[in-house]
Amino acid sequence: MVDLKQNVQYVKSVGPTKASLLNNLNIYTLSDLLTYFPREYEDRSKIKNIADVITGEEVTIQARVISEVNITRIRKNMVIIKTVIEDDTGRCTVTWFNQTYIKQRIKRGETYRFFGKINKVINHLEMNSPIFEELGKEKNTGKIMPIYPSTYKLSQTAIRQAVENALLMVKGEEIETLPEYILKSYNLEDLQKSLQEIHFPSNIENRLSARKRLVFEELLVMQLALLELKGKTEDYEGIKFSKDVKMSDVINSLPFKLTKAQLKVLEEIDNDMESNKPMNRLLQGDVGSGKTVVSIISAYKAVKSGFQVAIMAPTAILATQHFEEFKKILEPFNIKCELILGATKPKQKLEITEKLANGEIDVLIGTHSLLTENVIFKNLGLVVTDEQHRFGVRQRETITSKGNHPDVLVMTATPIPRTLALILYGDLDISIIDELPPNRKKIETYAVTKRMEERVNNFIRKNIEEGRQVYVVCPLVEEKEDEEEQESLKEEKINERVNLKSIEQKGQENFEGVGQLEIEEMKIEAFKQKADLKAVKEWTEIYQKQIFPDLRVACVYGKMKPKEKEEVMEKFKNGEIDILISTTVIEVGVNVPNASVMVVENADRFGLAQLHQLRGRVGRGEYQSYCILKYSSQASQVAKERMKIMQETNDGFVIAEKDLELRGTGEFFGTKQHGLPEFKIANLFVDMPMLKSVQSVALKIEAEDRGLKQEKNQKLRKLVDEKLKQSISL
Ligand code: ADP
Ligand code: MG
Secondary structure, three states, rough: OOOOOHHHHOOOOOHHHHHHHHHHOOOHHHHHHHOOOOOEEEEEEOEEEEHHHHOOEEEEEEEOOOOOOOOEEOOOEEEEEEEEEEOOOOOOEEEEEEEOHHHHHEEEEEEEEEEEEEEEEEEEEEEEEEEEEEEOOOOOOOOOEEEOOOOOOOOOHHHHHHHHHHHHHHHOOOOOOHHHHHHHHHOOOOHHHHHHHOOOOOOOHHHHHHHHHHHHHHHHHHHHHHHHHHHHOOOOOOOOOOOOOOOOHHHOOOOOOOOOOHHHHHHHHHHHOOOOOEEEEEEEEEEOOOOHHHHHHHHHHHHHHOEEEEEEOOOHHHHHHHHHHHHHHHHHOOOOOOEEOOOOHHHHHHHHHHHOOOOOOOOOEEHHHOOOOOOOOOEEEEEEEEEOOOOOHHHHHHHHEEEEOEEEEEEEEEOOOOHHHHHHHHOOEEEEEOOOOOOOOOOOHHHHEEEHHHHHHHHHHHHHHHHEEEEEOOOOOOOOOOOOHHHHHHHHHHHHHHHHHHHHHHHHHHHHOOOOOHHHHHHHHHHHHHHHHHHHHHHHHHHHHHHHHOOOOEEEOOOHHHHHHHHHHHHHHOOOOOOOEEEOOOOOOOOOOOOEEEEEEHHHHHHHHHHHHHHHHOOOOOOEEEEEEEEOOOOOOHHHHHHHHHHHOOOOHHHHHHHHHHOOOOOOOHHHOOOOOOOOOOOOOOOOHOOOHHHHHHHHHHHHOOOOOOOOHHHHHHHHHHHOOOOOOO
16 A cells, blocks of 8 residues: 655655755645645647637647758857747747757657747747647647646646656555545545546546545535534533623723723623633734733633633734733732743743742733743633634644633634634634724825835835834745856755754754644744845845935844844834834734834735735824835736725725635635635635535534544544644644
């Protein structure tokens, strides 16, 4: 039997070098390779007559070479190779650049297949740099060709070849993952055929039924896993917090009136907390809708009922900010709050963990460092996680296991449509804050191109002169794929490895008990931080030296020491910096009410959800705020559509709907940006109807066989176990 978990390097044509490139694409095993699905397809299957081709289209033609292959040197480093081909219906000139070997490969009088883009020049047709093949030896024409997502330094051909060989390895093997009865009842193609047809479709219908099956499986497994998680927590006896502790005591002490939405959500939480079922609630609300104060009030209830509270935030900056807000509101009630970060000194950490263990600390706020083994609560009753992306299910399990089935509140600023939320967060009950605190001014949003640069800069200056501050966000600088850069890249790669090594060591020292998962995340972080540093440096140079030499420009980037980072943030908060430059590696949600302008460089490179999050950094105070999206006039149509939507609405839920819609058109941003689950093949917009029907299938299976114990469901059991084991969130 073939081992699907075997290292991808053993697939024919791969080997160690290509394997490490595949690793960059998260392909480690044979199975990963088989499920690395094409992003799109190029239809080279139909052969067209020269007379029928249309300018601009990519076509396959079959034609005879009727002239000698002609080589002309037009300048240093530039050679043109030309010939003329003909079929029964017409003629076409074919041109290549610099590929002089072609002269040896093409013979006058012979017939070949050519695939490429057609140009019409005055009265004759041209094809530039086509792929060509001898008749009878076609590999790359006459078929529907898969195009794989971003392949770094791997060519499409290399990936295709690897996938083809991988498919050969499993041919005839028993690899089916779904039970027979499911395949039959829902009329699904078997896995063998589906994999074959999704990579190398014999026709469009077959590709569609392959896709249907693969999407079905992916969604079904997610749904079953979520149901299982939900069922698990419901089985336990939870904490009953005291009915005598009144949330209204804190609510009345606040300097503002809560919105109706906040009050409603608090009522739901209050009910959960007083019931004996463990709370497992998702609190959704747009940036600035006031989620933090909801968690503070919930923490009050827990502490005054005699329990401790853990608040976990994704970044040190956010954790620190929460800490300040918690202290402000809860200290007057004699509640002791404390902060623990990765950067907290060992001595201080020890002090904190001691106080935590003997109950002197009521509320502990922190980052991932809350997960470490030596963080032990005396009596943990409530866990709040503030998530940009969902923390992994396992991470949440780690933190909740520090108590005896504590209540859990998950906060997220990713607004997703309710119907979708119900399905995707099937393991959680859902509360939504769908209203902003009163008197918030709409953030004026302008999408501008290069032509407006000067006006934008004047606008920035004007705001700063009025005493305001400005954020500038730039996208990460991506690695170039240029051949010339290969050498310098090689060197960087080596440095990178060294870096990763040290991170791994650090991971083991500082994060004892945190495990492989966090180390993996830190590695990804390290890659990102390199791109982050480069981008921030470049833009800071431009803003400080070229545009605003007289203003106070500063930057933050991921690689900075936490202390330096905090210093800069502190200065920005105190108004000692006019313009703050960062990428998104430095996270959103920071509260600086005096900052009223957000400039996003290369805004067309961001997804809608992310732009919306970024915009939420301004408009937090009394001042009219602005968001300026700089985009390239050459941006894609969809990117321009995103700019338009951002100008039209401030409503996160509307934006979320539009986002899904646009993504349905094939635009794809890593789902990490959205905090939505990552899918290999499913698309939440296109596959919404499928998602709904799969959900009812999952409910039916669970009703019939809770825990998937029956013989016929053993294949599902295996899939769900694998899913639950994965580090990434569901
Ligand atoms: P979120 O976490 O949902 O993005 P925050 O909790 O950070 O939002 O709230 C943003 C700001 O609004 C904070 O300064 C908070 O004190 C304030 N705030 C929260 N609720 C209200 C309210 N009902 N009225 C006025 N201001 C509020
Ligand atoms: Mg918040």
